[in-house]
Amino acid sequence: MAKITFTDIGQTYDKDPNQETWALKPMSMTLESGRSYALVGPSGCGKTTILNIISGIINPFQGKVFLDENDVTKLPTAKRNVALVFQFPTIYKSMTVEQNLAFPLVCRKWEPAKIKQRVGDIAEQIGISHKLNRSASKLGADEKQLISLGRGLVRDDVTALLMDEPLTVIDPQLKFELRKKIKQIIEGKDITVVYVTHDQYEAMTFADELLVMSLGKLVQRGTPEDLFERPNSKYVGNFIGSPAMNFFKAEVVDGFAQIGDYRLNTAVNLKKLSDRYLEFGIRPEHVRVQGGPGDNVLTVDFIGFDDLGSTRVLNCLFAGELIKVKVPRSFEMPEQGLIDIKLPKDNLLAYRDGLQVL
Numbered sequence: 304m305a306k307i308t309f310t311d312i313g314q315t316y317d318k319d320p321n322q323e324t325w326a327l328k329p330m331s332m333t334l335e336s337g338r339s340y341a342l343v344g345p346s347g348c349g350k351t352t353i354l355n356i357i358s359g360i361i362n363p364f365q366g367k368v369f370l371d372e373n374d375v376t377k378l379p380t381a382k383r384n385v386a387l388v389f390q391f392p393t394i395y396k397s398m399t400v401e402q403n404l405a406f407p408l409v410c411r412k413w414e415p416a417k418i419k420q421r422v423g424d425i426a427e428q429i430g431i432s433h434k435l436n437r438s439a440s441k442l443g444a445d446e447k448q449l450i451s452l453g454r455g456l457v458r459d460d461v462t463a464l465l466m467d468e469p470l471t472v473i474d475p476q477l478k479f480e481l482r483k484k485i486k487q488i489i490e491g492k493d494i495t496v497v498y499v500t501h502d503q504y505e506a507m508t509f510a511d512e513l514l515v516m517s518l519g520k521l522v523q524r525g526t527p528e529d530l531f532e533r534p535n536s537k538y539v540g541n542f543i544g545s546p547a548m549n550f551f552k553a554e555v556v557d558g559f560a561q562i563g564d565y566r567l568n569t570a571v572n573l574k575k576l577s578d579r580y581l582e583f584g585i586r587p588e589h590v591r592v593q594g595g596p597g598d599n600v601l602t603v604d605f606i607g608f609d610d611l612g613s614t615r616v617l618n619c620l621f622a623g624e625l626i627k628v629k630v631p632r633s634f635e636m637p638e639q640g641l642i643d644i645k646l647p648k649d650n651l652l653a654y655r656d657g658l659q660v661l
């Protein structure tokens with residue numbers, strides 16, 4: 304396994320770069336050895352660019368990339384000991400499963416007996432031992448993707464596994480199973496994993512840490528819990544979580560967030576700030592329906608709910624702002640009209656110009 308370090312890495316695909324055209328704005332980061340990371344963000348935000356810089360498919364316009372303490376910036380992919388899995392399975396259709404898995408070892412001139420043993424081990428790990436003699440072209444997309452993964456991991460010197468949306472072309476009903484399987488395969492290994500996905504659920508179930516990107520920039524990194532409980536920006540509050548975080552504007556008065564006639568306590572000490580207005584954010588999961596007045600309790604207009612199957616989301620209006628409240632399916636739905644909701648102080652975060660105020 305290897306620690307991956309970026310120092311001042313920036314990428315532009317233009318010949319004449321300027322600040323507007325960075326596909327990846329200059330950034331430094333370290334990905335710790337043996338951990339798994341998910342790179343998430345909308346299309347075009349630079350996820351594949353980061354992966355390609357780690358693997359050597361792209362030589363960055365500026366900066367250096369290290370695997371452990373080794374500067375690999377100029378090394379070709381073949382010399383980096385990284386395994387790659389792409390969106391579309393990369394297999395040789397004219398070969399059998401066994402030949403596909405053996406290919407990287409044949410290229411490295413391993414002894415046939417050693418190859419057979421190693422391929423057998425990998426085939427067992429990916430659960431495909433009984434199909435070793437099949438033509439790879441006959442397999443389903445999920446099995447082909449497992450072979451791509453197996454082929455990446457078959458070498459014994461692999462230190463990092465890089466996957467670029469490996470489940471995108473897999474049927475929805477197989478996705479869950481394949482994700483679980485890939486996770487199991489990786490868990491037994493001492494490798495650093497970087498997994499690119501659009502899908503926040505995939506990211507959260509897969510990785511120890513998420514790296515959230517926007518417009519060529521890493522905006523926040525942290526555990527799923529960090530990103531859920533403490534989004535550092537409105538962007539992350541909206542991108543992570545479903546439904547997105549609630550945000551509303553309030554006036555700062557005597558250390559409280561004043562909205563309508565109500566004064567709310569918040570997680571941040573507002574007294575030390577000079578802002579007249581701020582935005583406040585709270586996750587729909589943290590808002591509670593509660594009868595009767597109390598601290599941080601608002602009387603709101605409950606206008607309807609969305610049924611999400613296992614949960615429901617109440618839509619409430621207050622002072623022109625929509626506040627969503629997530630409740631379990633078993634929750635007894637109130638009549639439409641006025642209800643009381645509590646916005647617990649510790650979960651009510653403050654934002655200025657889209658960024659969290661601490």
Ligand SMILES: Nc1ncnc2c1ncn2[C@@H]1O[C@H](COP(=O)(O)OP(=O)(O)OP(=O)(O)O)[C@@H](O)[C@H]1O
Pocket residue numbers: 316326344345346347348349350351352353501
């Ligand atoms: N070879 C290239 N030539 C020119 N521009 C490119 C090239 N590759 C990527 N870009 C641009 O760089 C930016 C980042 O692209 P990148 O492929 O890294 O995004 P991504 O987050 O992987 O997107 P997606 O989710 O669609 O795969 C985008 O604006 C993209 O159009």
Ligand SMILES: [Mg+2]
Pocket residue numbers: 350351352467
């Ligand atoms: Mg991409």
